[in-house]
Amino acid sequence: MLENDILKIKVVPKGAELQSIYNKNAKREYIWQRDPRFWTKSSPVLFPIVGGLKNGRYWLHGQEYQLPKHGFARDHTFDLVVQSKTELSFVLRADRQTKDIYPFDFDFFVHYILEEDTLYCTYEVWNNSEEKMLFSVGGHPALQLDFSQRRGWADYFLEFPDDSALTRYYLRNGLLHTQPEFYPLEGHRLQLSGNMFRDDAWVLKNLLSKKIILGxxxxxxxxxxxxxxxxYLGLWSAPGSSFICLEPxxxxxxxEQHSGLLEEKEGIVVVSPTDRWQRTWSLSILK
Structure with a gap:
């Protein structure tokens, strides 16, 4: 738990998952509260892959391995290594179980830092192997929308301040279709709707905007x-629910055409032996 005068944050060790961002002044919850009728997660951490593998498998050094969709981190219990008034940090270390399906020696940290009205989430990967490490990592936070007082999807929008159009790639049977569609934006805004995810998630590439507004x-x-x-930025929601996932x-x-070789996987991150890598996303409560 992290708390200041504005926000109260809850993170659980399983999956190092963020489960609550509560605005004490507005008395509002901003994270989806895991209604099992729709989706039982709040903000899973995706590692060491994002999305699904073709036929659920990959090849590395001539050996075949299998990984579930979005990897295994979200189903493992992390160790809490830092707890202070402003920070919670968790780590997942490679063990025999992970090496059976992902043969790298790693420390995977998830850091949460609370500063006033903003929560920062940093993914940090240490490659402890004697070879280069290949992986993907991502977030999957679900933002709770207020559908009370006859409000619905049509009341909400995503604003991309530096983009006039979006480049969307479709998923077909869990695989990325390589032909994009282009969506012009009116006033830099994408109007949300209840049926926009009937064909699965939106996968956006080549965004110019570094900060997006959900309003x-x-x-x-x-x-x-x-x-x-x-x-990449993924957008997704479960049919009939009242949340939207913003997924960095x-x-x-x-x-669909992937060879199955991990080193040829689109977007794969490569880290040299003994090196470290990190990325940070943040969520600021504006209203």
């Missing part, structure tokens, strides 16, 4: 989501 027409709800350093990714689902 509503009533101008009584707004969050800023900073994603600089992430190559370094890595993406396998393409």
């Amino acid at each position: 509503n027409r009533q101008e009584d709800y707004a969050v800023g989501f900073a994603v600089e350093g992430f190559s 990714w370094c890595g993406v689902n396998d393409t």
Whole structure:
């Protein structure tokens, strides 16, 4: 638990998952509260892959391995290594179980830092192997929307301040279709709708905007989501629910044409032996 005069944050060791951002002044919860009718997660951490693998498997050094969708980190219990008034840090270390399906020696840290009205989440990977390490990592935070008082999807929008159009890639059977579609934005805004995820998630590439605004027409709800350093942004929601996931990714689902070789996977991150790598996204409560 992290808390200041504005926000109260809850993170659990399983998956180092963020489960609550509560605004004490507005008395509002900003994170989806895991209604099992729709989705039982709040903000899973995706590692060492993002999305699904073609046929659920990959090859490395001539050996075949299998990994579940979004990897295994979200299903493992992390160790709490830092707890202070402003920071919670967790680590998942490679062990025999992880090496059976992902043969690298690593320390994977997830750091949460609370500063006034902003929560920073940093993913940090240490390559303890004697070879280069290949991985993907990403976030999957689900933002709770207020559908009370006859409000619904049509009241909400995503604003991309530096983009006039979006480049969207579709997922087909969990794999990335390589032909994009282009969506022009009106006033830099993407209007949300209840059926926009009927064909699975949106995968966005080549965004110019480093910070995205999720807001509503009533101008009584707004969050800023900073994603600089992430190559992809996923958007998703479960049918009938009242949340939207804003997903910063370094890595993406396998393409339909992928060879299966991990080193040829689109968006794969490569870290040299004994090196470290990190990326940070942040969520600011604006209203």
